[in-house]
Amino acid sequence: MKIMVAVKRVVDYAVKIRVKPDKSGVETQNVKMSMNPFCEIALEEALKIKESGLAKEVVAVSMGPSNCVDTLRTGLAMGADRAIHVEASRDLVPLTVAKLLKKLVEVENPGLLILGKQAIDDDCNQTGQMIAGLLGWPQGTFASKVVLDKEKQVATVDREVDGGLETLCLDLPAVITTDLRLNQPRYATLPNIMKAKSKPIKKITPEELNVDVKSDLEVVQVTEPPKRKAGVILSSVDELIDKLKNEAHVI
Numbered sequence: 001m002k003i004m005v006a007v008k009r010v011v012d013y014a015v016k017i018r019v020k021p022d023k024s025g026v027e028t029q030n031v032k033m034s035m036n037p038f039c040e041i042a043l044e045e046a047l048k049i050k051e052s053g054l055a056k057e058v059v060a061v062s063m064g065p066s067n068c069v070d071t072l073r074t075g076l077a078m079g080a081d082r083a084i085h086v087e088a089s090r091d092l093v094p095l096t097v098a099k100l101l102k103k104l105v106e107v108e109n110p111g112l113l114i115l116g117k118q119a120i121d122d123d124c125n126q127t128g129q130m131i132a133g134l135l136g137w138p139q140g141t142f143a144s145k146v147v148l149d150k151e152k153q154v155a156t157v158d159r160e161v162d163g164g165l166e167t168l169c170l171d172l173p174a175v176i177t178t179d180l181r182l183n184q185p186r187y188a189t190l191p192n193i194m195k196a197k198s199k200p201i202k203k204i205t206p207e208e209l210n211v212d213v214k215s216d217l218e219v220v221q222v223t224e225p226p227k228r229k230a231g232v233i234l235s236s237v238d239e240l241i242d243k244l245k246n247e248a249h250v251i
């Protein structure tokens, strides 16, 4: 079985986000970029499944500008066998990513498609659900545990939901999106970083896949959240009750 993993290049989680002066988006020039943390977890899960003998190949896919190749190289250094880069100059919305992924799935025929539950730049949490819908495949989102049964061609997925855990049995092929507690992604070792340099990255364009990347979604403005006002220390409970009653009007 082949596993395909979608990995997105995003602003590193530790970077303090700055809004561009013209409010058209966030600053990405001279900012550290990394693989989306949930995508690292997705790739780790695919590699663990391969290492347990249940899959033969792991293919990492990324869509976006030319420097997505760096993210794919990280994926190859973690252990993916090969990579596909769909080169697009503009930011892609989840529906476009899902349409592009569908085309790649039709060519590659993976038994499992694993994505992060959300990208930390747009926080959309949409792509996994959309691609499952487009393919007509079962989906297990927010996975915190995945067990594959190769004979029965079934994946058992524990999902983290508000009330606790939900367990689903998905017929393969299926789409899984990963939650934080699924695993602890590995670091790429130096020898594997060197080896990754000779692993293949196939380049393809949305035009070649016959997908229009034009989006119906327009970002009107990006602004910073309002600054929090400084807090005050009150001297008594009576004073607190008075403020809640007469200033905040909440009691």
Ligand code: AMP
Pocket: 006, 007, 008, 009, 036, 038, 039, 042, 061, 062, 063, 064, 092, 094, 097, 114, 115, 116, 117, 118, 119, 120, 122, 123, 124, 125, 126, 127, 128
């Ligand atoms: P989102 O729906 O944007 O929150 O993204 C959810 C997941 O979809 C990510 O964790 C990735 O696995 C995948 N994804 C979204 N955008 C891209 C992209 N441009 N390239 C590769 N994978 C992506």
